Amino acid sequence: xxxxxxxxxxxxxxxxxxxxxxxxxxxxxxxxxxxxxxxxxxxxxxxxxxxxxxxxxxxxxxxxxxxxxxxxxxxxxxxxxxxxxxxxxxxxxxxxxxxxxxxxxxxxxxxxxxxxxxxxxxxxxxxxxxxxxxxxxxxxxxxxxxxxxxxxxxxxxxxxxxxxxxxxxxxxxxxxxxxxxxxxxxxxxxxxxxxxxxxxxxxxxxxxxxxxxxxxxxxxxxxxxxxxxxxxxxxxxxxxxxxxxxxxxxxxxxxxxxxxxxxxxxxxxxxxxxxxxxxxxxxxxxxxxxxxxxxxxxxxxxxxxxxxxxxxxxxxxxx
Amino acid sequence: xxxxxxxxxxxxxxxxxxxxxxxxxxxxxxxxxxxxxxxxxxxxxxxxxxxxxxxxxxxxxxxxxxxxxxxxxxxxxxxxxxxxxxxxxxxxxxxxxxxxxxxxxxxxxxxxxxxxxxxxxxxxxxxxxxxxxxxxxxxxxxxxxxxxxxxxxxxxxxxxxxxxxxxxxxxxxxxxxxxxxxxxxxxxxxxxxxxxxxxxxxxxxxxxxxxxxxxxxxxxxxxxxxxxxxxxxxxxxxxxxxxxxxxxxxx
Numbered sequence: 001x002x003x004x005x006x007x008x009x010x011x012x013x014x015x016x017x018x019x020x021x022x023x024x025x026x027x028x029x030x031x032x033x034x035x036x037x038x039x040x041x042x043x044x045x046x047x048x049x050x051x052x053x054x055x056x057x058x059x060x061x062x063x064x065x066x067x068x069x070x071x072x073x074x075x076x077x078x079x080x081x082x083x084x085x086x087x088x089x090x091x092x093x094x095x096x097x098x099x100x101x102x103x104x105x106x107x108x109x110x111x112x113x114x115x116x117x118x119x120x121x122x123x124x125x126x127x128x129x130x131x132x133x134x135x136x137x138x139x140x141x142x143x144x145x146x147x148x149x150x151x152x153x154x155x156x157x158x159x160x161x162x163x164x165x166x167x168x169x170x171x172x173x174x175x176x177x178x179x180x181x182x183x184x185x186x187x188x189x190x191x192x193x194x195x196x197x198x199x200x201x202x203x204x205x206x207x208x209x210x211x212x213x214x215x216x217x218x219x220x221x222x223x224x225x226x227x228x229x230x231x232x233x234x235x236x237x238x239x240x241x242x243x244x245x246x247x248x249x250x251x252x253x254x255x256x257x258x259x260x261x262x263x264x265x266x267x268x269x270x271x272x273x274x275x276x277x278x279x280x281x282x283x284x285x286x287x288x289x290x291x292x293x294x295x296x297x298x299x300x301x302x303x304x305x306x307x308x309x310x311x312x313x314x315x316x317x318x319x
Numbered sequence: 320x321x322x323x324x325x326x327x328x329x330x331x332x333x334x335x336x337x338x339x340x341x342x343x344x345x346x347x348x349x350x351x352x353x354x355x356x357x358x359x360x361x362x363x364x365x366x367x368x369x370x371x372x373x374x375x376x377x378x379x380x381x382x383x384x385x386x387x388x389x390x391x392x393x394x395x396x397x398x399x400x401x402x403x404x405x406x407x408x409x410x411x412x413x414x415x416x417x418x419x420x421x422x423x424x425x426x427x428x429x430x431x432x433x434x435x436x437x438x439x440x441x442x443x444x445x446x447x448x449x450x451x452x453x454x455x456x457x458x459x460x461x462x463x464x465x466x467x468x469x470x471x472x473x474x475x476x477x478x479x480x481x482x483x484x485x486x487x488x489x490x491x492x493x494x495x496x497x498x499x500x501x502x503x504x505x506x507x508x509x510x511x512x513x514x515x516x517x518x519x520x521x522x523x524x525x526x527x528x529x530x531x532x533x534x535x536x537x538x539x540x541x542x543x544x545x546x547x548x549x550x551x552x553x554x555x556x557x558x559x560x561x562x563x564x565x566x567x568x569x570x
Contacts, residue, residue, distance in 0.1 A: 067566055122517035129513050133504035142570040143500050146563045147514065150496060153559040154518055157552060161521040 010298050017291045024284045038102045041095050043284055047292040049092035049117065055085025055296070056120060060152035063145035073308060075141040078148060079131070080303035084296055086124040093117055104269065112162045119158060123151040184255055184266030187216075195267055198245055200252075201225070205261065210235035212257045216265070220247045230254050230265070242268070346444070349437045353445025357420065358452075367453060371416040375461040378408045383468040390470060398474075398534035402527045405465055409486070410523060412457055417494035418511050420446045421502035430502070439565040443495065447560075450498075451491040458487045474536020478546075482533055485549040486526040492556040493518050499567045522552050 025043045062078035065071075096114070097107040108114060130147055134140035185193040187202040194200070199219045206213040212232045217225040223246075231240040232254035242251040250267035257263055344352070361367055382404050390396065396404075424430040433442060462483060465471065473479055494515055501510045529545040 119517050119520055122513075122520075126514045126517055129510060130500065130504065133501075133506050133510050135505060139503055139570045142566060143503055146567045146570075147500055150559050150563055151518055153555060154521060157521045157548070157555060160548060160551075161524050 007298075007301070010294070014291065014294045014298055017287070018295065021284065021288045021291050024287065029281050029284050030278060038099060041099050043281075043288045045092060045095040045099060046285070047289040048088045048095065049113075050289070051292055051296050052085050052089040052092050052117065052120060055081045055088060056123075056152065056155070058300075059085065059148050063148040063152075066141060066145045067149070072141065072311065073304070075145060076304050076307040077300075078145060080300050080307065082124055082127050082148070083303060084300050085120070086128075087299075088292075088296065089117060089121050089124065093121070115162050116158060126151075184264055186258070186262050186264045187214075188260075188262045191262070195245075195252075195265065198248065198267075200265065202263065203227070205263070211240065212254070212263070213241070214254060214263050214265070216252065218245060218252065220245075223247075228252050232257055232263075344437075344441075346438065346441055349441035350444035350448070353433070353437055353442055354448040357445065357449040360423075361449070361453075367416050367419050371412060371453070371457050372460060374415050375408060375412040375457055376464060378411060379461060379464050379468060382408065382465075387468060395470065395472070399527075399531045401469060401471060401534055402530035404469075405462065405530060406486075406523055406527050408461055408465065409458060409490070410519070412461060413454055413490045413494055414512055414515060416453060416457065417450055417491070418498045418501060418507065420450055420495065421498045422507050425502045434569070439568045440561065442568060443499075443560060443564040446499075447491060447495045450495050451488060454487045454491045455484070458483050471534070473534055475533045475538075475542075478537070478539060478542055479530065479533035481546060482526060482529045482549065485546070485553060486522065489522045489526075489549065489553045489556060490519065492553060492560055493522070496556070496560040496564060496567070499564060503567070503570055518556075522549070525549055525552070 021043070025040050029040055029043065031037055031039070059078045059081035062074050062081060066074035066078060096117075100109055100111075100114075101107045127144060127148060131140055131144050134143055185195055185200070187193055187200065189202055189204065192199065192201045197220060201217045201219075203215040203217055206215070210233050212234055213229050214231070216228045216230065218228050219225040226246045228243040228245070229241060230243055230252050232238070233240055234257055239253045239255075242253050244250070245252050245267055248267065250269055253266060253268045255264045255266050386396070421430075424433060437445075466473070494511075497511065497515045497518065501507050501514060504510055525545050525548045529542055529549065532542045532545065
């Protein structure tokens with residue numbers, strides 16, 4: 001009785017909470033610099049992506065527990081986690097693809113993060129295919145648990161392998177994956193350096209009040225040099241002009257102007273700059289994360305209960 | 320049927336002499352016996368050998384029929400394209416052949432007999448040895464035919480041999496465990512590729528990249544991180560297989 005009441009309360013609270021988050025996403029969060037309304041999608045995209053990876057961990061933990069203790073309910077929990085994970089993976093992929101199409105120009109870019117979520121999608125799909133191909137219940141649970149663990153064992157390797165597919169990432173993820181976009185270079189006047197596959201030469205600097213403009217010649221492959229003029233406001237510490245690097249999806253930005261007359265330059269994908277500095281955005285994002293986690297937990301509990309009920313009914317039928 | 324006779328020949332002959340306290344065979348002996356049983360069964364029917372060799376040949380021909388004449392006329396393919404094509408052929412050839420080790424045991428209903436007479440680890444090691452041998456042979460044959468037909472230019476031959484060897488080891492390890500899983504399912508052949516692909520993806524990515532390096536003649540120190548990753552993959556899958564196989568085998 002109490003459990004039913006808690007479940008009902010949770011359902012109502014999570015529904016209202018998610019409605020609130022969706023409203024805040026459009027009303028409270030300011031349109032982002034350079035992204036406009038497209039940037040709002042991160043409020044949905046990032047939590048769903050985190051939860052789809054969390055589901056993988058949850059399913060591996062309960063699979064291991066099933067293989068150890070052989071309690072059917074543990075297998076139910078692992079299966080429910082995979083089902084939730086599949087759902088959230090699709091949500092994250094769709095929202096991410098929409099953002100990518102608008103901001104980076106194509107639905108799919110083979111960005112490291114995109115590859116990782118593709119592998120996750122394939123693993124979840126294979127898990128369902130395996131379960132549906134085994135009739136014997138006991139055997140189905142055992143094989144599925146073993147496969148989930150085997151796939152999970154590959155996860156650490158993937159974090160090394162995936163960044164190799166592309167030397168640059170469009171996602172802001174230097175904390176997790178070290179790729180070429182994380183480094184950047186410091187150039188003095190007439191200095192030459194390489195940023196990924198682009199060769200940069202600092203031709204000169206212009207100071208107009210607080211605004212510092214660097215004149216940079218960018219060359220890629222054997223082509224002609226293009227003159228780019230990124231600028232930086234030293235008073236507000238804001239990047240102003242962000243010209244597009246020829247032949248890439250990235251923009252050239254000044255990260256820092258040093259006292260000795262050198263500048264720290266880096267390439268940056270559109271939408272890559274952190275938006276969470278804004279308090280309203282940060283608050284909405286955290287609320288969304290909390291809401292989605294609650295939703296995940298509630299759906300997971302519900303599926304586990306339904307599966308237990310189905311098992312009881314089947315046993316009842318046998319008697 | 321040949322499988323059953325082989326197992327009996329190997330295990331029963333010993334137990335017949337001392338029915339009460341049969342000495343437990345050591346892991347090495349038991350693994351070797353399983354390997355020999357598979358090898359002998361294979362040499363009698365030569366099913367996998369024939370089918371695999373023909374499959375690999377057909378796939379290489381399929382690739383080169385369309386590209387070969389183009390290659391003679393215009394400039395050669397880039398090393399990366401060559402590497403991708405080679406690994407597509409190897410991947411699908413492996414998927415056709417590797418499932419047989421366990422599926423055959425279930426089909427001829429000799430799996431139960433094998434469970435009674437050999438510890439799980441011995442079965443895994445024996446089958447893995449057999450699959451590795453088969454795959455190494457297959458890889459050499461395929462690469463040779465591919466190299467001849469596609470006029471492959473190899474910049475760093477030792478590196479290519481190392482990649483193909485380590486890649487075959489990794490393929491054999493993963494497919495042995497996945498084959499053990501699908502042998503217990505209903506639709507065996509359809510299930511192999513979807514189950515094996517996500518787990519093989521890291522291996523295939525690094526193998527293609529390293530083959531690209533080997534074909535374009537990269538130095539060893541340039542390819543070393545990739546070779547280390549290949550070794551890491553083999554070790555990781557082998558460790559997972561040793562831990563998980565008993566649970567799969569006795570499911």
